[in-house]
Amino acid sequence: MGSEQQSMAAPSRPREQHLVDKLLAEADIHINGDRPWDMRLHKRSALDEIVARQSLGLGETYMRGEWDAPALDQFFYRLLRADLTRHIRPWRDGLRILRSYLLNRQSRRRAFEVGERHYDLGNDFYSAMLDSRLTYSCGYWKDAGNLEDAQTAKLDLICRKLGLEPGMRLLDIGCGWGSLVSYAAEHYGVECVGVTVSREQCAYIQEHFGHLPITVHLQDYRHLNQRFDRIASVGMFEHVGRKNHRTFMQVAKRCMKPDGLLLLHTIGKNQRHSSTDPWIEKYIFPNGELPSSGQIADAADKLLVCEDLHNFGSDYDKTLMAWHENFEKHWDRFAERYGQRFYRMWRYYLLSCAGAFRARHIQLWQWLLSDRRPGGVARVS
Template sequence: MGSEQQQSMAAPTTPRDQHLLDELFAEADIRINGDRPWDMRLHRRSALDEIVTRQSLGLGETYMRGDWDVPALDQFFYRLLRTDLTPHIRTWRNGLRILRSYLVNRQSRRRAFEVGERHYDLGNDFYSTLLDSRLTYSCGYWKDADTLEEAQTAKLDLICRKLGLKPGMRLLDIGCGWGSLVSYAAEHYGVECVGVTVSREQCAYIEQHFGHLPVTVHLRDYRQLDQHFDRIASVGMFEHVGHRNHRTFMQVAKRCLKPDGLLLLHTIGKNQRHSSTDPWIDKYIFPNGELPSAGQIGDAADRLLVCEDLHNFGSDYDKTLMAWHENFEKHWERFAGQYGQRFYRMWRYYLLSCAGAFRARHIQLWQWLLSDRRPGGVARVS
């Protein structure tokens, strides 16, 4: 069985010496072998040394191996991330990661399709049980919503209203996923839609399900785009662009926007400009990903596009991730034989650690509305 509840949560009874992590975790109100839902239950003592030495990567990999458990991982990460332990654990590795991000373009055209192959192409059947009915793999908008379905529909409609979509317009969705936005916009706002994705599974899904709508999809890197559109949206894709390519992305958007066009950029963001990608997330979940800072997005748009509106609803991603985790647990037995226990622990760690990170305001969710600044350009913000 996959559920962590089926694993022993009892703390070891053998006494052990105090470890550096006991002191560090105490600052976050976390106890090793404590009895609260967010306390760590240690199964292999040497895992503590590995966590200190390898930090995020060690923490994630020891969890994937079953060296420790936490009944409520989201609460564990919320407490860990709201307490700034960086001064205690900063090492030369962090500096090397930041330096590498400035020297190497990890989001080059040659690597553009890697995240599609390794993450988004896991299987449409898998994602159909995790997500809402439209397979919307980005933050929902929970302002007036009680369910994941309602939150995702509200998010799609919010985007369409911010863009001021009207019948006869052409909408480009850069990183269109399984087509949730293009299908919704075509159905409810009467616009012609073009989507681009680096996932073969997503492309096939859109072609199979939305042939009755004015929707076209291309398996293509965004840098190849050269058509003109009234509106552009990019929802949950900018995290894969990388700071070395932020300016290029904005130039592509500028090139493809008509003079009175609008771009809505929906992206996860980080609080600090000079920080590195979490190495565990990079290795196991989103290869070559990099969260942008608000300053980096502003720099990329400078002298190209004008920011008309900036909306932060990062706390809604906590709710979205917890809803995805609930679906994941509910349907896991269907996929246990195909993916195995290591995958189960990896995805549980991914979903709940990210929920804790948003809850702690360690990362954000922004919607930027940008307009074309050429003479004649008119901002139409709804």
């Protein structure tokens, strides 16, 4: 009788269509579809939170395991290519943009926060995810077939664009774990000075590169006051903030010898009047703010001359996918230390950013700037 009652029970009602269904359909994403980029919904209330809190709701419900997508990078590629944000423009975004204009969220007092919360996660963790030099920025894949070669090609591209020669002094503003300064010292015979806001990065450089002419300082860039033949800043300008863009260029000019060059390698956004993604700012890069090309040009106006501008943002897609592959491969080593919530957060970070670069939603630029260098600079690629 029990089995007969069970067989006669009414089937569960199908899920009612939600606003999220309609929005995702514009991006060719189906909820509970069977394609790799489709959203697999585990908790229906997640949809209401996504509508109410948008980026934060999408990211936090994923971190809690309330939805999945087997190919999260493809999910975000389609989401961003469809530009669904045009449908929803909440008052929160206006307040966040206004706040970024009124407040200096990248002040000297806050300068070390991103180092403590992001870059100091553990050198062993980053060693497992990155290449052998711990290069935490976009690789150059033009003639490369793997992450190691792409990062080496990027470092050499920077050195060639700067025209490094033996005996020169190179300043690296935001030197990371020393990938550029160590490469430049080893292969181009230059003396290097690096600055970082990460204690872990500073300790790593001191431990591994004591045999090279490299000095590293744990300090904010605004305190720099030495002169150098060449200056590079790779993956650091994203932490400067629009209220400090001009200050950064003034510091670079102050530290640049006559006929010097600045290589600025930075992620950039397409629209000047837009705010930082709130999920990225809250969980990955506190106080981060991507510049637009116009903002960079404004900051350099009447201070420095743009000698060359190179966009290879599509290469960041490949770089992030390679980092994600390494992260997944070595996760067992860190699972107990960081836990499942961190795993889902980090996976979301890497793959959402890969999708964003693939969709050309964000860019990667190398600006070569000079103090009115006579004769200009020959282009290198």
